[in-house]
Amino acid sequence: MSNEQMDKQEEQKRIYTIGMEIQQKIDSLSQHVKKVSSDAFEIRKTFWDDVKVNMDGQDDIDETFFSIKQQAELLLERERSQNQLDRQIKTLNRLKHSPYFGRVDFKEMGESLQESIYIGITSFLDKENENFLIYDWRAPISSLYYDYPPGEARYTTPEGIIEGEMTLKRQFIIRNSELQGMFDTGVTIGDQMLQEVLGNSANTQMKSIVATIQKEQNQIIRNEKSKLLIVQGVAGSGKTSAALQRIAYLLYRYRGILSSQNIMLFSPNPLFNSYVATVLPELGEENMQQTTFQEYLNHRAGRALKLEDPFTQLEYLLNTKESCEYESRVRSIQLKSTIQFKDIIDSYLQLLSTEGFLFRDIKLRSKSLITKEQLSEKFYSFDTNISIPNRIQLLQEWIVKELKKRKKLEKRKDWVKEEIQFLEKEDYADAFKKLQGEKRFKDDTFDDFAQEEGILSEVVVSRYFKPIIKRVRAFGFIHYLGMYIQLFGEKMLDKMNVPFPESWDDIRQLSIDQLNSSEISYEDATPFVYFKDKIEGRKTHSSIRHLFIDEAQDYSPFQLAYLKQLFPNSKMTLLGDINQGIYMHSHKEDAMAVNGLEEDEKETIVLTRSYRSTRPIVEYTKTLLKDGHHIEAFNRDGEEPTLTVVKEEHLIPSIIEKVKELKRKGHETIAVICKTAAESYKVFTEISENLPIRLMEKGTVTFESGPIIIPSYLAKGIEFDAVIIYNTSAYGKDSERRLFYTACTRAMHELHLYSTE
Numbered sequence: 001m002s003n004e005q006m007d008k009q010e011e012q013k014r015i016y017t018i019g020m021e022i023q024q025k026i027d028s029l030s031q032h033v034k035k036v037s038s039d040a041f042e043i044r045k046t047f048w049d050d051v052k053v054n055m056d057g058q059d060d061i062d063e064t065f066f067s068i069k070q071q072a073e074l075l076l077e078r079e080r081s082q083n084q085l086d087r088q089i090k091t092l093n094r095l096k097h098s099p100y101f102g103r104v105d106f107k108e109m110g111e112s113l114q115e116s117i118y119i120g121i122t123s124f125l126d127k128e129n130e131n132f133l134i135y136d137w138r139a140p141i142s143s144l145y146y147d148y149p150p151g152e153a154r155y156t157t158p159e160g161i162i163e164g165e166m167t168l169k170r171q172f173i174i175r176n177s178e179l180q181g182m183f184d185t186g187v188t189i190g191d192q193m194l195q196e197v198l199g200n201s202a203n204t205q206m207k208s209i210v211a212t213i214q215k216e217q218n219q220i221i222r223n224e225k226s227k228l229l230i231v232q233g234v235a236g237s238g239k240t241s242a243a244l245q246r247i248a249y250l251l252y253r254y255r256g257i258l259s260s261q262n263i264m265l266f267s268p269n270p271l272f273n274s275y276v277a278t279v280l281p282e283l284g285e286e287n288m289q290q291t292t293f294q295e296y297l298n299h300r301a302g303r304a305l306k307l308e309d310p311f312t313q314l315e316y317l318l319n320t321k322e323s324c325e326y327e328s329r330v331r332s333i334q335l336k337s338t339i340q341f342k343d344i345i346d347s348y349l350q351l352l353s354t355e356g357f358l359f360r361d362i363k364l365r366s367k368s369l370i371t372k373e374q375l376s377e378k379f380y381s382f383d384t385n386i387s388i389p390n391r392i393q394l395l396q397e398w399i400v401k402e403l404k405k406r407k408k409l410e411k412r413k414d415w416v417k418e419e420i421q422f423l424e425k426e427d428y429a430d431a432f433k434k435l436q437g438e439k440r441f442k443d444d445t446f447d448d449f450a451q452e453e454g455i456l457s458e459v460v461v462s463r464y465f466k467p468i469i470k471r472v473r474a475f476g477f478i479h480y481l482g483m484y485i486q487l488f489g490e491k492m493l494d495k496m497n498v499p500f501p502e503s504w505d506d507i508r509q510l511s512i513d514q515l516n517s518s519e520i521s522y523e524d525a526t527p528f529v530y531f532k533d534k535i536e537g538r539k540t541h542s543s544i545r546h547l548f549i550d551e552a553q554d555y556s557p558f559q560l561a562y563l564k565q566l567f568p569n570s571k572m573t574l575l576g577d578i579n580q581g582i583y584m585h586s587h588k589e590d591a592m593a594v595n596g597l598e599e600d601e602k603e604t605i606v607l608t609r610s611y612r613s614t615r616p617i618v619e620y621t622k623t624l625l626k627d628g629h630h631i632e633a634f635n636r637d638g639e640e641p642t643l644t645v646v647k648e649e650h651l652i653p654s655i656i657e658k659v660k661e662l663k664r665k666g667h668e669t670i671a672v673i674c675k676t677a678a679e680s681y682k683v684f685t686e687i688s689e690n691l692p693i694r695l696m697e698k699g700t701v702t703f704e705s706g707p708i709i710i711p712s713y714l715a716k717g718i719e720f721d722a723v724i725i726y727n728t729s730a731y732g733k734d735s736e737r738r739l740f741y742t743a744c745t746r747a748m749h750e751l752h753l754y755s756t757e
């Protein structure tokens with residue numbers, strides 16, 4: 001038997017032995033879970049038996065409350081430990097089938113013995129709880145595996161740097177406890193394992209990459225010191241993967257201090273949210289908070305205002321023929337993405353501090369209770385040294401007091417008496433109960449007409465005043481939109497002493513027209529919400545400690561500055577690729593720029609190797625860029641991309657044939673990528689008559705395997721076994737080159753382009 005075969009046998013033996021130990025651990029934990037869950041069941045069943053309820057005196061009430069609280073805490077504690085045990089068992093079950101993926105033999109400097117370190121998705125100790133049979137991939141020592149080939153190596157621990165020599169680095173593929181592959185890496189890092197992993201079919205859910213994290217990705221994952229970590233990585237270089245592994249790493253490294261509630265990921269669209277949803281749970285961690293920037297803006301703007309989404313803006317830009325209006329909109333989009341425009345808003349707020357603040361009348365039954373002029377007068381009567389949010393708060397308190405006075409006055413009015421006639425029986429009963437509650441009334445009937453009328457008019461008036469006060473508390477008396485529109489007034493910038501931005505007159509006119517329509521355009525959405533926040537003095541998200549922004553090149557400098565203000569206690573990780581910037585505001589020069597940080601607080605990591613696509617696909621897609629020469633392909637063979645030029649009427653039939661062929665070849669996820677949603681819909685109606693295919697739209701939140709049709713910008717961040725580009729001739733403008741590049745780089749194994757020219 002060769003050495004290699006003997007090694008394999010040894011390793012296989014170890015896998016079985018460890019598998020058995022893991023099973024024993026699972027059994028013992030399962031027993032424990034049974035006990036905890038039956039405890040919890042018992043507590044629930046006898047909850048009220050064990051609580052002493054006595055409401056006679058204050059002391060008794062306090063004791064009752066304490067007793068309930070104690071029972072509830074006991075129950076909560078059991079439920080929590082049951083959840084934790086369940087999660088542990090789930091992870092161990094995964095570990096049992098594939099206990100580890102790597103091994104390094106390491107001899108620490110000054111020590112005589114070398115240790116074999118096996119690395120898996122979580123740690124596992126022997127029965128005595130003394131020796132690590134498996135190390136968590138996030139343990140300090142595990143970084144040896146990712147950072148070094150055999151030879152001199154070192155790793156950092158909280159206590160300092162440990163140096164030594166790595167004598168072996170081994171990678172395993174283990175499925176169902178069977179050793180299916182084993183590779184020793186020599187001086188150069190072997191990539192057999194990567195070949196294996198990347199050669200597989202694409203999935204509708206992103207996979208974890210723990211077994212094959214590359215050195216430069218490991219730097220991103222384990223970075224702890226930078227306040228701002230910028231990852232500029234080419235398409236398919238593992239930015240999103242590294243971000244998710246980084247979240248898992250941080251949760252491990254700061255266990256007990258940091259939880260998934262303290263981490264927030266901004267993703268490009270709702271579909272992407274579900275695409276990445278399984279990575280962390282598979283590693284035994286809870287998912288972070290996740291949202292899209294649009295969702296966040298909507299939440300901040302409030303339900304009353306409708307914001308255009310970025311995709312609608314993009315559709316306009318991609319579908320509209322160039323014209324004066326189009327040009328003005330492009331300039332408007334560009335200006336409103338800049339820090340210069342943020343400064344204009346700040347100057348405007350300063351001006352509003354002394355003049356021009358707009359309010360809305362507070363009305364009761366279509367008549368003004370407090371007019372906007374009265375509100376303005378009151379607002380400007382406060383000391384101008386008090387900040388706008390504080391003055392607004394004072395005004396709010398004043399309004400509420402005024403409304404209470406007005407309510408009393410209203411109660412005596414005739415309209416109230418009239419409305420009392422229309423009250424329901426239940427309203428009488430409620431009013432009576434209320435009186436009894438207040439102990440103003442002893443018998444069981446109304447015996448005093450005046451008292452009865454007083455109560456009932458209170459019922460009527462309250463019904464009107466409650467929503468008014470609620471609106472006041474939600475700042476409904478401030479005319480945000482009016483003020484934002486006013487900013488684009490003719491003489492406004494003169495008043496603020498601000499220099500005119502380029503094409504200001506065109507932008508101004510267009511903005512007023514747009515803002516007077518039913519929704520706020522996407523370019524105005526962030527400036528508007530920022531403006532609104534500044535007036536209300538909204539609270540920031542202080543509990544978020546780590547903010548991740550994927551596809552960060554698509555955020556304007558204004559948006560990034562806004563996010564930075566919103567998350568003041570948070571470290572930021574920005575992941576992006578300037579070549580995939582698809583919005584009009586994505587400028588190369590200031591992509592992913594965040595101001596206000598010292599140089600030593602930020603770090604930029606550049607990833608140039610693309611893992612997603614085969615070498616022929618990468619070699620082709622890099623030619624689409626002006627500066628694509630730095631992109632390196634991971635050496636994975638595959639078919640050359642194809643370009644098929646057909647007559648218009650043959651386009652759809654040819655694509656249908658191609659999809660069928662790709663299915664026959666066994667590809668599971670096949671995407672026909674169109675430029676826009678409008679084009680996708682058209683193609684869908686034509687193809688779906690002959691072939692089952694699904695259409696992905698901006699609201700789609702999940703996708704399944706099988707052929708789909710998708711607009712280019714929604715395919716951001718995700719990948720497919722095979723990609724068909726519907727009509728390459730559609731990407732004629734230079735500005736659409738990046739969109740085309742983004743679409744082509746979604747392909748893992750096959751890329752086919754179709755054109756009518």
Ligand SMILES: Nc1ncnc2c1ncn2[C@@H]1O[C@H](COP(=O)(O)OP(=O)(O)OP(=O)(O)O)[C@@H](O)[C@H]1O
Binds near residue numbers: 213240
């Ligand atoms: N170290 C790795 N080991 C295995 N697979 C990897 C590794 N790095 C990246 N990949 C794979 O490469 C593909 C692309 O990764 P990912 O989506 O994270 O890249 P990205 O840089 O975010 O791409 P894009 O910007 O194009 O959306 C995924 O299938 C991912 O699993």
